[in-house]
């Protein structure tokens with residue numbers, strides 16, 4: 001059974017826009033235990049505010065290369081990744097299990113052949129270890145397709161380019177960017193089914209590739225593996241590594257993960273749960289079993305650790321109010337405080353919900369109901385008299401601004417007149 005050892009942190013260095021490369025020294029007497037195989041991962045254990053947290057990280061080094069290296073992407077609210085990026089210092093000790101996992105090349109001793117890898121985002125980490133190892137062992141050709149939103153987010157880039165320099169003839173790197181325009185159209189977008197088909201039509205012969213390695217978000221893995229299958233590739237030659245998992249209880253890929261987490265292999269033989277359709281039909285019973293198991297835990301950290309081992313994500317359901325008060329919301333500027341134009345403030349969703357680090361201008365003052373009616377309907381082509389008619393009939397709301405606002409803005413007659421002054425000149 002694998003056992004944790006405390007390894008000394010040699011270096012913590014930034015990698016790409018939001019990842020951190022951590023190197024761990026392994027004493028000579030433990031090296032056999034930590035050698036592992038290409039593409040394997042280690043489990044890291046830390047205590048955060050008195051709670052034990054464990055997470056899995058792929059090794060980017062090839063087996064037998066020292067020190068060990070992991071590259072966690074720093075997640076905005078990620079407990080472990082933020083802890084590693086913000087608290088860990090060279091010289092600290094980190095509890096690490098020896099390497100484990102099955103995302104490893106099978107045919108290392110076979111004749112040199114062609115290998116193809118697809119990686120997206122932080123899925124590059126185990127792929128890098130595999131690619132490095134295959135090249136070092138004499139693979140004739142390794143083709144890597146690496147998808148990211150942009151260059152800034154591409155992890156392990158320097159290492160990849162270093163490998164390319166070293167194995168100029170045998171390594172092909174293809175970068176696909178979803179939000180950074182590339183000159184060649186084929187490289188714009190995501191690593192999805194149609195792109196795999198196009199790559200296969202031009203860059204490799206699907207049936208002649210020795211092994212495939214696929215690591216990235218769940219849907220990317222599904223699309224790439226399904227397309228390879230459709231192109232006639234035997235699934236035994238395709239290795240896939242999931243970092244995160246959709247948590248459907250009935251799905252054929254995810255149901256076994258629940259069995260693993262619950263240590264209930266026996267349920268696989270239960271006819272009520274034999275197929276996805278059967279599990280759907282007996283969902284209440286299945287859900288009850290999982291719920292009962294969950295309730296045996298008095299400590300959410302222990303439940304999280306057991307689910308994480310089986311690659312099932314755990315999350316807390318929060319109210320919108322709680323969500324808006326979280327550090328996450330602050331970090332992303334998801335909620336902003338604005339003036340209520342009467343001396344107070346209130347909080348509104350930020351504009352727009354953003355997914356990059358770009359700084360956006362703060363929100364302006366909110367409008368009162370109906371405040372911009374005249375302006376908007378004027379822009380839509382209604383005349384002043386038509387708008388007046390709608391206001392008189394009550395079809396449009398007319399608003400009287402609080403005196404302080406009207407005074408402040410120098411618009412004592414209220415919004416209707418203010419708006420009239422700013423209407424396009426084409427409206428009489």
Ligand SMILES: Cc1cc2nc3c(=O)[nH]c(=O)nc-3n(C[C@H](O)[C@H](O)[C@H](O)COP(=O)(O)OP(=O)(O)OC[C@H]3O[C@@H](n4cnc5c(N)ncnc54)[C@H](O)[C@@H]3O)c2cc1C
Pocket residue numbers: 041055056057058059070071072073074075076077078079080081082122125126241242243244311326328
């Ligand atoms: C085999 C394997 C290998 C892996 N290798 C790597 C690797 O090489 N590099 C890597 O970066 N990762 C890797 N992972 C993923 C890694 O194990 C962790 O899952 C990842 O680092 C996130 O852990 P965390 O504790 O930082 O985030 P967690 O705290 O577990 O949070 C998970 C996600 O939920 C979000 N979140 C958490 N709480 C909230 C909240 N309250 N509101 C909104 N969002 C929230 C976080 O921002 C984060 O995106 C691997 C996983 C597996 C299974």
